[in-house]
Amino acid sequence: MAEELPKVIVGVDTHADTHHVAVVTEYGKPIADQKFAATAAGYSKLLGFITGHGTVSAVGVEGTGSYGAELSRVLARKELKVFEVNRPNRQQRRIRGKSDPLDAYQAAQSVLAERGISTPKSKDGPVECLRVLRTARASAMKARTIAINQIRSLLVSAPETIRSKYRGLATTAMITALARSRPSGHPADTEYITAxxxxxxxLRYQSLRSxxxxxxxLLQEILDSYAPLLTELTGVGVEVATQLLVTVGDNPERINNEAQQDQPSQTQQRR
Structure with a gap:
């Protein structure tokens, strides 16, 4: 009869290029720890390492929304239970200094104690697409604002021959007129360089607007397919709808789980 493998808990301290992994028993006893490259090959070796010490009950990963995002997806595809773990105790860091093995073991202990953990966003569906698009949109919006502010600032101090052409124009008309202009002159001519x-x-403003x-x-297309009824609510446009969905994530059941974890028990409330 084959001997049953022991149950183990795993903790991962994530970084941009490497992940440090620690394995403990279901009673919290350290078993082993090792560093792996944050690459496809590294993830494969990491899986072999953690499963080689027993049956993995759960994995606590730091930074599931950043450095640990891809690792979390890899672990989830292997049907392993993954938890987001809060950053290590700062007091411990001050006393013992930054230590990847210590952080990894603390991540495992947090999962074991069910302390400072939550269900991570799956980041592998339509909502993740919305998040990525919103990131690009936000930077484009910021750049567009900078461009129009720079235009207005330059016009304030520009020669009157330039200012007079665009005085009183609304933003759209002014941008169109500036984009169609054909400045000519010498590189050392202030009026030419300003124009x-x-x-x-x-032109940059127009490009960003497009x-x-x-x-x-694209955001609307995803909304129409994924949550068509959301934008029909009063006051809910594309901006609000996508923000709501990104906040919830691709696995909305996590919200209920996190609320239950954060809510004190009835016994604690009575106390």
Whole structure:
């Protein structure tokens, strides 16, 4: 009769290029720890390492939304239970200093004690697509604002021959006029360089505006397929709807789980 493998808990301290993994028994006794590359080959070796010490009950991963995102997906595909673990206790760090093995073991102990853990966002579905698109859109919006502010600032101090052409124009009309302008002159001519720079900024503004519009179309397409009823609610447009979905994640059941973990028990409430 084959001997049953012991149950183990795993903790992972994640970094950009490497992950440090620690394995403990179901009673919290350290078994082994090792560092692995944050690559496909490294993940494969990591899986072999943790499963080689027993049946993995759960894995606590730091930074499931950043450095540990891909590892979390790999572990989930192997049907392993993955938890997001809060960063290690700062007091411990001050006393003992930064230590990858210590952080990995603390991650495992947190899972074992069910302390400072939560269900991570799966980050592998339509909502993750929304998050990625929103990230690009936010930077484009910021860049567009910078461009129009720079245009207005330059116009304030520009020669009157330039200012007079665009005085009183609304933003859209001004941008269109600047983009269609054909500055000419000498590189050392202030009026020419100012006009040329204004045209460049206007073209940048138009490009960013087109990028934002294209991104909004993609966001709307995903919403129409994934949550068509959401934008029908009063006051809920693409911006609000996508933010709500990104907050919830691709696995909305995690919200209920986290609420249960954060809510004190009835016994604690009576105390």
């Amino acid at each position: 040329l720079t204004l045209k460049t900024l206007a 990028e934002i519009a294209a991104t909004d179309e």
